[in-house]
Amino acid sequence: MNSRKGHPTPAPAYQPDAQSIIRDAQKELSSSSRRLFGKRILTLGGLMLLSGCDLTNDKSVDTMLRRISSFNDDAQALLFDPRKLAPTYPESMITRPFPFNAYYDIDQVPDVDAQTYRLELKGRVKGKANWTLDELRALPQQSQVTRHICIEGWSAIGKWGGVRFADFLQRAGADTTAKYVALHCADNYWTSIDMPTALHAQTLLTLTYDGKTLPAKYGFPMKLRMPTKLGYKNPKHIVAITVTNEFPGGYWENQGYNWFGGS
Numbered sequence: 187m188n189s190r191k192g193h194p195t196p197a198p199a200y201q202p203d204a205q206s207i208i209r210d211a212q213k214e215l216s217s218s219s220r221r222l223f224g225k226r227i228l229t230l231g232g233l234m235l236l237s238g239c240d241l242t243n244d245k246s247v248d249t250m251l252r253r254i255s256s257f258n259d260d261a262q263a264l265l266f267d268p269r270k271l272a273p274t275y276p277e278s279m280i281t282r283p284f285p286f287n288a289y290y291d292i293d294q295v296p297d298v299d300a301q302t303y304r305l306e307l308k309g310r311v312k313g314k315a316n317w318t319l320d321e322l323r324a325l326p327q328q329s330q331v332t333r334h335i336c337i338e339g340w341s342a343i344g345k346w347g348g349v350r351f352a353d354f355l356q357r358a359g360a361d362t363t364a365k366y367v368a369l370h371c372a373d374n375y376w377t378s379i380d381m382p383t384a385l386h387a388q389t390l391l392t393l394t395y396d397g398k399t400l401p402a403k404y405g406f407p408m409k410l411r412m413p414t415k416l417g418y419k420n421p422k423h424i425v426a427i428t429v430t431n432e433f434p435g436g437y438w439e440n441q442g443y444n445w446f447g448g449s
């Protein structure tokens with residue numbers, strides 16, 4: 187479970203050469219923030235101008251990269267239009283077979299028992315705290331064909347079905363004025379999202395893939411599917427959900443991936 191297959195190993199803290207600084211900076215910046223800056227690549231000089239930091243000092247580089255990343259989160263949150271829909275596709279465009287990806291190999295996919303499974307709701311939630319799969323299946327379902335975009339440079343079109351997350355949060359008595367929703371997974375992966383994205387019309391708590399029960403490799407029993415966010419923000423095998431005002435971070439986000447992670 188410890189190998190980091192599928193993603194580049196996060197760069198060592200600091201190597202005192204311009205190339206490694208630029209590589210780190212590029213990793214830190216999502217594609218949309220690069221659009222925001224109007225360039226694909228920031229030069230070392232550009233980074234110095236932006237930050238006012240002396241890039242020969244490793245602490246200032248780290249501080250600057252963190253500042254750019256949180257600026258980028260704020261900018262993306264401001265630019266996010268909760269009513270704007272991500273593109274949908276005809277079923278004929280579904281990618282077959284749909285790729286598998288995780289921070290481990292496919293033979294280590296967690297095996298979640300459907301009978302004993304309960305989705306646990308924590309934090310700022312007044313209603314029902316534990317949900318069985320049958321209870322989730324009994325809620326109104328819908329499906330969508332959307333493109334999943336992985337930061338590693340591949341994308342694929344798939345069809346997911348399930349409960350609109352906004353409906354679920356409402357039924358569960360969640361405080362939808364809270365800032366964050368954290369998603370905890372059976373494989374110890376976790377991520378967190380902003381409330382406007384949680385309430386977006388295309389954010390689905392999915393129970394099916396291509397019309398059938400979500401297979402283990404794609405996240406049985408449940409994946410939160412958000413076509414407005416990059417792949418690493420779409421957690422599989424969710425076992426608990428926390429509604430909170432405290433920043434929860436995430437598995438990849440805590441290793442330098444941009445937190446907002448919009449596509």
Ligand SMILES: Nc1nc2c(c(=O)[nH]1)N[C@H]1C(S)=C(S)[C@@H](COP(=O)(O)O)O[C@H]1N2
Pocket residue numbers: 284285286287288289290335336337371372373375403404405417418419420421422423
């Ligand atoms: N629980 C869990 N969810 C996860 C991951 C993971 O390792 N564990 N990887 C993420 C990444 S980086 C990607 S690209 C997608 C891959 O989903 P797929 O296997 O359905 O293509 O799952 C995301 N959700």
Ligand SMILES: [Mo]
Pocket residue numbers: 287335336337338417418
């Ligand atoms: Mo990914």
